[in-house]
Amino acid sequence: MKAMRLLMIGAIGCSFVLTGCGKKVTTEEARDIALKDAGLSEKEVRFTSEKIDDDGFEFSFHTDKKAYIYEISERGKIEEISTSNYTTPQNDKTNENQQTQAPSADKEAAMLTQEQALEKAIAHFKVDAAAITNLQIYQENDDGIQVYDVEFVYDGKEYSAEVDVTSGAITSSDIDMIH
Known part of the structure; x- marks a missing residue:
């Protein structure tokens, strides 16, 4: 009986310790x-x-x-x-003494950055950038078009927008309630 009581006390003590460690x-x-x-x-x-x-x-x-x-x-x-x-993207301002870039370089310079795609999505949804959480931005191919998929949570809702990497246009957007 005494051994059973010690075993129970030990088991309860271990459960308290393990519960605290699992935070x-x-x-x-x-x-x-x-x-x-x-x-x-x-x-x-x-x-x-x-x-x-x-x-x-x-x-x-x-x-x-x-x-x-x-x-x-x-x-x-x-x-x-x-x-x-990491280098911060700079505005591509060509002065008169600089040579123009090759066409492929121009195309790369014209492509949107992740930050610019986020700014477009925030403006589209008219939300406060400082209050968004769970931000995810990734680039993908959507029906042959390169887009940034921008997803975030704001005010209890999940927002999602696809932003064309080349034109900056919002190609689709969605707002879902979080359950």
Whole structure:
């Protein structure tokens, strides 16, 4: 009887310990973990992608000089880090002394950036950029046309827009209620 009581007390104690260890982090906490590891503040970076799945989070962000991709587990552990050099897109202003670029270079210069696609989607939906969450932007081929698929959550709704990479036109958009 005494052994059974000790076994029960031990089992209950273990369950309390394991329950505390299983705390899942929020999106904001995971974002803070990535920023802290990178030695940056939210004011110093621009988030370009934020993905949440069943086992954690993936954040893509950049400064003026460096791009970061962080994968954070649902428990707050950094699973993977990827960094690369980043240059801020500049307006292509040709002065009189510069030679014109080759046609293929002009086409690349005319292509929208992810940030520009996000700006177009935000303007299209007329939402506050500072209040959007769960941002995801990726490029895909939609019926032979290169588009950015911009998705985010704002005010309890999921917004989605496809932005033509070449023209900047919104080719489709959708707003869904989150259940």
